Amino acid sequence: MDPLRVKDNSTIEKKDFYKIKNLEAKILNKTLKDLEKEGIFLFPQIISESQDVEGSQTILRMEDGYYKTGNIMGFLGCGLERLIIKSRFSKNDEDYFFQYLLSRVLDIPNVVNMETDSNNENRIINYLCFLFPYLLKVAIRKGIFKQYVCNEYNDSNVKGSIDIARHIKCNTPFVGRIAYKQRTFSYDNYLLQLVRHTIEFIKNTSFGNMLLSNVKMEIQLIVDVTFTYSVQDRQIIINKNKKNLVRHAYYHEYRALQNLCLLILHNQKGQIGVGHNKLYGILFDGAWLWEEYINLLIGKDFYHPKNKSRSGSEQLFSGNRQQGLIYPDFIGRDVNNRIIADAKYKPIDNIRSKDYLQVLAYMFRFDAKIGYYLYPESMGKDSEQLRLNQGTKHEQNVSAREDIYVMKCGLEIPCHTSNYQEFVDKIKINEHKFKSNFSNMQS
Template identity: 60%
Template sequence: MRLLRIKDNSPQKKDAFSQIKKLTGKIADKTLEQLEREGVFVFPETIKNAEDITEDQMILQSVNDSYRSGNVMGFLGYGDERLIIESRFGGDEEDYFFQYLLDRVLDFPNIVDLESDANQDNRLFNFLLFLFPYYLKTAMRKSLFKKYIRRRYNDGNAKGTIDIARHIEKNTPFVGNVAYSQREFSYDNSLMELVRHTIEFIKRKPYGNNLLVKVKDEVKLVIDATPGYELYDRQKIIEQNKKNAIRHAYFREYFALQKLCLLILQHQKHQIGSGSRQIYGILFDGAWLWEEYINLLTEDTFYHPMNKGGKSAQRLFDGNIGLIYPDFISRNSEVRIIADAKYKPIDNIGNRDYLQVLAYMFRFDAKIGYYLYPKEEGFDDLKLWMNRGSTYEANVMPRDDISITKHGLKIPVDAPDYAGFVAKMKIFEQEFTSVFSV
């Protein structure tokens, strides 16, 4: 196996990728959305109208004689070639920051050392298992999935289409029963059966019950809704779901859950990415993880519209025109603040980022803006005052009432272990949020 480890948001000479040349050719200059269509599991699922699905979300972007990684972390494979993308704050052996983001946002178990397992495919499989509670909870916020199915009966209360061949087979000589079938709107359908099979599969893992206790109410609902579950039906249920993917936009959360369940249940027989020519892996959108993490820290101070979830959309203009999703809008309407989470280095925040936040500030009558980004220790905040005047009149000068601040959260890079990293993060989080409570 040929393995290469790189950092997110970092340049790397193309020569370094010579050992994984085939894999690099499959992923270079492609967006998350493109890779997702090719079979790579992307978390969270990409949405076409999301603002962040641009070149920033590329795995590797060609820049002269180098490749620049984007805002993604995770694992990719192709044949016997492997690529691990860690956070840029990770150490030589452990990536505590990536682990911490997964722990805070997704309540992940402590398994982020991607290279500690001799079998990388098993490591990838564990990631898929640990994502199941999140996807199950998200899908079932829309209640149990219900659809029409065709059931077959043989009794004296014929209500649907009579099955002549089956009737002759089962009811000769005639004793009063009729073989028939009818369409029914039911919770016990192929998708819910697939979810049930996944639950039963996870239960048999050593950590299965601890994993499922996070969604015990949802698990109970699924079990109660699938009285027709039989273990020996698993392959039939898998084939039914492979042929009948959930396509309706309203149920996109169930489509994501269906895709995850199929990957989990097919792992034992086929392995993930079976076939020497198939690309496979799991990638985490670091920008999304960072934004959700910041929301956990500041939810008492800011509203948090969510573009990927399509929640709390705002509009620039009257007539429902100009859809926008500012990352954070302060709850204090007297001194309105607009904040934008950026999972990238301070020097990469500029140009389009400035225009975007200034437009949001203008829309919400805010005179204070923030970029919230992760930084190494030792870097100070940078406050930018907006200019007034024009170079044509030679009267350009900074205003004293409108500013945007690049406000970083310190990330420890020298912690001796994960417990030490968490302890330092708690201190830095308090420092980070204190500026909003003044």
């Protein structure tokens, strides 16, 4: 069955979903947390702490007799039914813009073919694999995961509690050995064993070696500590991890990596979507991808607080109480010419109202006289400068200030390209123009 293709942040007529009735019923008005419980992989996974993607958000909701989508892109399936949510800024049949965002943010080597796979199941599995190096690198930054493990021994060097039942079974008649258990704090635990099995699985794919080329150091660390690895133990390790999910908030990076590894290994034999009513898929936060992509372009000139991971927060007010925490997307590093920039995954005409108030509040807090809205531009519109007013209508002295303004600055998204490589070539040129214009504005 051909998949239904819709765009994010769009309004769709209900009748358009006639060919995916089962899938429609499973996702309509369901929150992201509900879908995650059913096995959908969300990226990034910190939805409870996200300003853009909250756990209560839906990917498809009914409103005024129409279906509406949000900031989420990705692939969903149920039985033979398929739904692809594309970026609204892509004008091609294939979503080259979405593919490009993933390749840049996840640092996927160019050799990996990001063209859309004709087989939807293979595409989902491939994207799960593409996420692995990124999540592995993020998790390793927290340090190698260490955990208490219980090992069984049967020798004369007793260093733990004696296992009476196993001792009688294994050592009758007695020949000098003692069966015992020893609980040790070890890196060679069920979670890192799961990561090792995932590494070995990806290595055997057609794109595996190139995909893992950017995380060689992290992979070597995992290989060095999982010295009891055996490919025959894969199902045992999978079952252990299913029963012992990482719960501690401190290790949320490892929780995301664990979930991803379980999905990859569970679907290694084409088991994805097995069952008539089985819901499966992978969803990405478009706003987060856009913000991280912009950070790759301009990050060297800005501080980049991260709302999702609660890192780099600033405070509106003085005092020790955590009141008025704020997370501007970008704070200029130039103290004498402070600039505030906000990445907006929306068209220029949709930047209004609260968007203005938010950036102006940030500008006031950091003594910045210039603010930017950085957005994807697919309609060919020029940048727009908005100067802050001074005075009041009551005194009939309203006028535009010369020293304080905000700028809507768009990065042009190529609209007419015949293939992915042509899209990449064109957007590289547009990135250069975008950064050049931005630098000129700062000066």
